Amino acid sequence: MPRVTFIDHRGGSREVEIENGSSLMAGAVTAQVDGILGDCGGACSCATCHVHVAPEWFDRLPPRGEHEEAMLEMALDPDETSRLSCQILLAPELDGLVVTLPESQI
Ligand code: FES
Secondary structure, three states: OOOEEOOOOOEEEEEEEEEOOOOHHHHHHOOOOOOOOOOOOOOOOOOOOOEEEEEEHHHHOOOOOHHHHHHHOOOOOOOEEEEHHHHHHHHHHHHOOOOOOOHHOO
16 A cells, blocks of 8 residues: 655654555545545545645646646645645555645644
C-alpha cells in the first residue's frame, strides 16, 4: 500500500498507509489524521479535505478538475499546491507522497 506523509502546520508528521484506489481523504479519515474532515464524504462540495501537496509531488498528480478548482476558491488560504484530498486516488506511483495540512483546518 502507498505510504503518505501528512505534515501538520507545526511541523509534526505522521505516515499513513492507504489502499490503492482509495482517496487520500478517505485514508486520512480512517487513520484519524487531524485536520482532514471530509464532511461531504468525497463529493467535492465542502473543501474540508484541503491539503498542500509538496512541490516535488504536485506535478506527479493528475490535474485538478473543474469542480475541484471551483471548490478550492472557497477553501481558506489556497495556493498553487492546493488540492482537495478527496480527489486524489492512491496508486503505487504515489508511494511516498507528502502533503501539509492547512493551519485553518486544525
Ligand atoms: Fe468534501 Fe473533499 S471531502 S470536498
